[in-house]
Amino acid sequence: MVKIMYASITKKIVMSLVGLFLTSFLVVHMSINLLILFDDTRQLFNEAAHFMATNPFIQTFQWILFIGFIVHIILGLVLQIQNWMARPVGYDRKGSSEMSFFSKYMIHTGAIVFIFLLLHFANFFVKAKFGHLEEITYDSGTFEDLGILVVQLFQDGGYVAFYVIAILLLGFHLEHGFQSAFQSLGLNHNKYTPVIKVVGTLFSIAITLGYIAIPLVIYFS
């Protein structure tokens, strides 16, 4: 059905635009998360969380983000199923000529990230939105203490391990995805493409380390 409606390239272009949009969200989310490491009272983090939860622009954006995830996941599945169907009989000797290693595992890394997202959603988003959080008072006012939720969750070694693994896989997803998105959009140029590839790798490493630092620092301190 989708195949009849949208050309392969159309799907890839949408996929890449949504992928880059999700990537930008990762940066914002990580910046806020990192605030929790900067003070013991979690004031910076709680204030930022309060801002994100009440700002009307962010609140609207949240829905666009939500739709973005759904589109990315549905298109990813459709593309992958078509790709599997294109080779009904496989090879005895599997090829390994790829020049972008993690491209072979986009659906696998994506699937784990998806499971992680569901868990993450239940742990933080649902509790922050619908659950009852304790309040904490600073000189700037009284805020819901979302930070304490984070600190408590990251006492659990199993959860920390899963968090770290999922983020690592997200890093792999991005290592291929970042430069791939530019190629899908037709942005390949002998001057800029080598730069994009290096930036993509450095960016994935930065995102991975940034996210992983939080549970590790909390768990071990």
Add this chain to the structure above:
Amino acid sequence: MDLTLKIWRQASGLDKGKFVNYKVGNISHDASFLEMLDILNEELVIKGDDPVAFDHDCREGICGACSLYINGRPHGPDRGITTCQMHMRNFKDGETIVIEPWRAKPFPVIKDLMVDRTAFDKIIQAGGFVSVRTGGVPDANAIAIPKHDADLAMDAAACIGCGACVAACKNASAMLFVSAKVSQFALLPQGRPEAHERVQKMVAKMDELGFGNCTNTYACEAECPKEISVANIARMNREFLTAKIVAQKA
């Protein structure tokens, strides 16, 4: 050198097919891969067995007829050459060589290692040409073309349509082939008048035939005997996007 060949045998498209092991001995390092298969086939014929069917024609790397997925690589080891240009010095004495046909839904097996690549012809028929009217011979220098563009167009036109890109791709995608054919025209002024129509029709045909999508794994470029660059794929995506946006409704 003595070798064991693990070859895919399949009597016809309807047959299920299976791997059969053959021993060949006394093969020269200087023999070409196809000569080695010729020797095997002669032995099979003498024994009264059915020779192994495989595609070949020019045997000098220009026609695109030869194929073969050898030890997990289209056109075997070594970069930038076709199977017919590959020599036995790439293998070790006593080695087992696995030989399979191209695997893709749009490339059904005809017999043994031969597959039907008509799908590529259909994509060309959908738009891979320039319509010209007959008449007087135009002046060769009437249209100025930058050297750089002409070179890129020639690089794209080096594609011999062998299908190694499809065979190498984990998704059996034909994007490198189609993008080379789109690019060789898109880069030249003679190709511009039909450019928008061409890219849309060729991509539509490629999708309809059941080739996979592009994940930018770039195995195609690594295995292409003509070393066609994936920059062509980006160019095609660009052409496709512009066509979708600016082309008038048909």
